[in-house]
Amino acid sequence: LGSRQFQPEDTIIGLPHSIIGGDHFTMMAGPCSVESEEHVKRMAKVAKEGGATILRGGAFKPRTSPYSFQGLGEDGLRFLREAADENDMDMITEVMDDTHVQMVADYTDIFQIGARNMQNFSLLKEVGKTDVAVGLKRGMSATIDDLLNAAEYIASEGNQNIFLIERGIRTFDNKYTRNTFDLGAIPVLRKLTHYPIIADPSHAVGEWDLVTPMANAAVAAGAQGEIVEIHDDPEHALSDGPQALKPKTYLEMCREVYAIRKVM
Numbered sequence: 549l550g551s552r553q554f555q556p557e558d559t560i561i562g563l564p565h566s567i568i569g570g571d572h573f574t575m576m577a578g579p580c581s582v583e584s585e586e587h588v589k590r591m592a593k594v595a596k597e598g599g600a601t602i603l604r605g606g607a608f609k610p611r612t613s614p615y616s617f618q619g620l621g622e623d624g625l626r627f628l629r630e631a632a633d634e635n636d637m638d639m640i641t642e643v644m645d646d647t648h649v650q651m652v653a654d655y656t657d658i659f660q661i662g663a664r665n666m667q668n669f670s671l672l673k674e675v676g677k678t679d680v681a682v683g684l685k686r687g688m689s690a691t692i693d694d695l696l697n698a699a700e701y702i703a704s705e706g707n708q709n710i711f712l713i714e715r716g717i718r719t720f721d722n723k724y725t726r727n728t729f730d731l732g733a734i735p736v737l738r739k740l741t742h743y744p745i746i747a748d749p750s751h752a753v754g755e756w757d758l759v760t761p762m763a764n765a766a767v768a769a770g771a772q773g774e775i776v777e778i779h780d781d782p783e784h785a786l787s788d789g790p791q792a793l794k795p796k797t798y799l800e801m802c803r804e805v806y807a808i809r810k811v812m
């Protein structure tokens with residue numbers, strides 16, 4: 549269902565405040581986690597100022613350690629919804645468990661399926677039964693075909709409002725970057741599938757000063773949007789502080805990305 553042979557023309561996903569796919573370029577930004585009502589509302593204003601039309605933020609966090617901050621749960625969903633609404637934005641948030649799909653759907657415009665859940669087939673099928681848009685992240689050890697097959701699990705249940713997110717993969721050398729950004733996957737995916745391809749330079753590199761160059765490279769490679777983590781006090785962020793862009797750096801990144809986009 550996702551192949552260009554099956555559908556030659558690009559999938560375009562329409563949301564109340566955003567369009568994803570085709571010739572559109574969509575900026576998504578926000579904190580890694582929803583940390584508090586006032587923090588996410590402050591970050592929403594920054595995201596919007598940079599041109600983002602979609603606010604990101606995790607309320608259910610897939611942390612490597614069970615002792616790390618796990619998210620605010622349903623309160624976090626409510627805070628993110630309010631922050632998005634107050635700024636005329638759409639929201640994307642991670643759903644981690646098939647039993648949460650209906651509850652998260654009550655709040656969000658887009659389900660994020662995290663890298664760790666890319667092959668959680670019961671979760672994929674459950675979001676496939678809804679008509680809520682899905683941002684599917686590439687698993688950290690997933691091949692391009694694995695990613696496309698994961699998307700098929702969603703589409704085959706009836707939901708074709710899917711976009712794919714390249715967020716870096718594990719390789720033999722992840723000493724200086726959190727993951728290895730598979731830039732080549734972007735044009736390859738554009739060729740193989742009609743689904744929109746979005747880049748996540750934040751998780752790909754894991755260090756804030758490497759995010760802008762990779763965001764720029766992703767646009768040049770044909771990414772139809774970016775999803776970026778921002779924070780005004782990264783040293784005290786409850787998750788992923790080292791990769792968060794401070795507001796000023798985020799706004800500079802946006803200017804560069806749009807400038808490159810313009811000459812494409």
Ligand code: PEP
Nearest residue numbers: 580662663664685715751
């Ligand atoms: C996130 O978006 O904060 C996240 C956990 O991403 P990933 O699933 O790509 O690691």
Ligand code: MN
Nearest residue numbers: 580777787788
């Ligand atoms: Mn994160």
